Amino acid sequence: MPKQQLSLAPEALLYSGPLTWEQIPRVVDAAMAHGAPEVRLKLLISEQPLTKIVPDSMDTTKCRMSVIQRGTSSVSARLHGRYGRGGTRVIDGRFTAIRHPSQPAVWAILTDASSEFLRRPFRELLRHIHPRPTAPILRTPQLESLLALLQAQSTLSEMRISQVGYRARITSRGASKSVERDRRWTDLSLSEAFSEALEGGQWITDVSASYELHGGKRAYARLSRYAVFTFERHSSTAFLAYMERAVAMATEWYQFLKNRHRTRERLFHSRPFSINFNSPALGSGDQVVLLAKALRSIPKVSCTVLHSNPYLHAVMVDYRDGSTYEILVLSDSGLTVIPQGRATVRSLQRLCSHVFAGFREGSLEEVAYAI
Secondary structure, three states, X not given: OOHHHHHHHHHHHHHOOOOOHHHHHHHHXXXXXXXXXXXXXXXXXXXXXXXXXXXXXXXXXXXXXEEEEEOOOEEEEEEEEEEXXXXXXXXXXXXXXXXXXXOXXXXXXXXXXXXXXXXXXXXXXXXXXXOOOXXXXXXXHHHHHHHHHHXXXXXXXXXXXXXXXXXXXXXXXXXXXXXXXXXXXXXXXXXXXXXXXXXXXXXXXXEEEEEEEOOOOEXXXXXXXXXXXXXXXXXXXXXXXXXXXXXXHHHHHHHHHOOOOOOHHHOOOOOOEEEEOOOOXXXXXXXXXXXXXXXXXXXXXXXXXXXXXXXXXXXXXXXXXXXXXXXXXEEOOEEEEEEOOOOOHHHHHHHHXXXXXXXXXXXXXXXXXXX
8 A cells, every 4th residue: 555545544544534432443443554553542521512512613822623524423623733932842633522322421532643632732622612521530440440351351362561650659758749750661460560559559640551362463552540541553352341341430430520519409508529548648737738739739729728737628719610619638538528509520520630640549439418
């Protein structure tokens, strides 16, 4: 096949026409067979169909967008962004958003562009979509369970963890930050890699696995906290192994955070929840101070600390959408979030994201009483 024809094949396969969820593994494998080095899939949750709320075009100081095709269950577009001083850094790419057939709020964003494409121009597009879609968060045990589904496939002869990105608490007294972040190359089994992280007090933000299919064909898969799945050489085995479970996790997470603010139907009672660290992570005043620092780091959110000794009571106001909630630390193993008159899923997601990134990963749990 001529080189020019080869380079255009992934574009035609991924973006030129409507796609359905069931077609994803076949189309992605075909795109990689025709020259795409890797393909990324990002899960998003949107209250409104992306086919309706993605604009036909967009032109901002940072990014331009134009729609390539729009169908009933998918929409494709090209994004062109300029970043850095003087706009010297160009990030260009395409994506297709595809709706899940049984969970219509869940969408898969497919792209063969670089990871920077999702972090820069695609994120810029999301800022101009209303209501803005939300990215689910996958915690360390969930990442492990998804990879366990891949490892259990009968078509695999071997799977090894090749790279781990992680964060860990800094316990030194008087430290200016609470978390260190790092990445390491490994050649470990799934259980060894996650056991090592757990024993080291780490939580995993992304993990890469290499696996061999029967017949000697090798493939690579990478999973990240913000539900970005990267495929290299072969995708259908991994996609069919864990994507439906990932969709279920995203849906469960969304339903957990949804409708927690005070409403007339609940007699204006709030539905609080807790972030449980499963350890005395807040056992010292220094750690409480570092948690407050993580809360203050959330962009476009004000944090007013009403009380901080010995425990924390803070009021948070999200200026992006008007959400308000209170944070209470009443024990050394977790915090309680009390949503107020308005508290969107996206605002609560940002809270969880910054706590996990800037302080420590925790599990979301129901509080048994309404406030």
